[in-house]
Amino acid sequence: MNKELWKNNKNGKLYEVLNYNILNCTNEQDGQTMYLYKVFSERVLDCNGKEIIFVRSENEFKTKFTKL
Template identity: 80%
Template structure:
C-alpha cells in the first residue's frame, strides 16, 4: 500500500497524511477542510504513550509541506 507522504519544508521531516477530508466544526472555521497527519519518520508519543496526530488547514498544509512521490 502506498503511503501519502509529505515533506515539511522547514524541518525536512516526512509526514503521512491519514485523512485529507476532515472538517473543522469550530465556530469561525465551520466547514473548513483540514488535513489529519502524523510524523512518518519517527514515533511521536504523548505523555500517556499514545501516538500524536496533527491537523492543519488544507491551504496552510499545502504551503508548508511538499508532496513526496515514491
C-alpha cells in the same frame, strides 16, 4: 493502500497524511477542510505513551509541506 508522504518545508521531516477529508466545524472555521497527519519515520508520543496525530487546515498544510 499507498502512503501519502509529504516533506515539511521547514524541518525536512517526512509526514504521512492519514486523511484529508475532514471538516472543521468550529464556529470561525466552519466547513474548512483539514488534513490529519503524523510523523512518518518515527513515533512521536505524548506523556501517556500515545502517538501524537496533527491537524492543520488544507491551505496552511499545502503551504508548509511539499508532496513527494
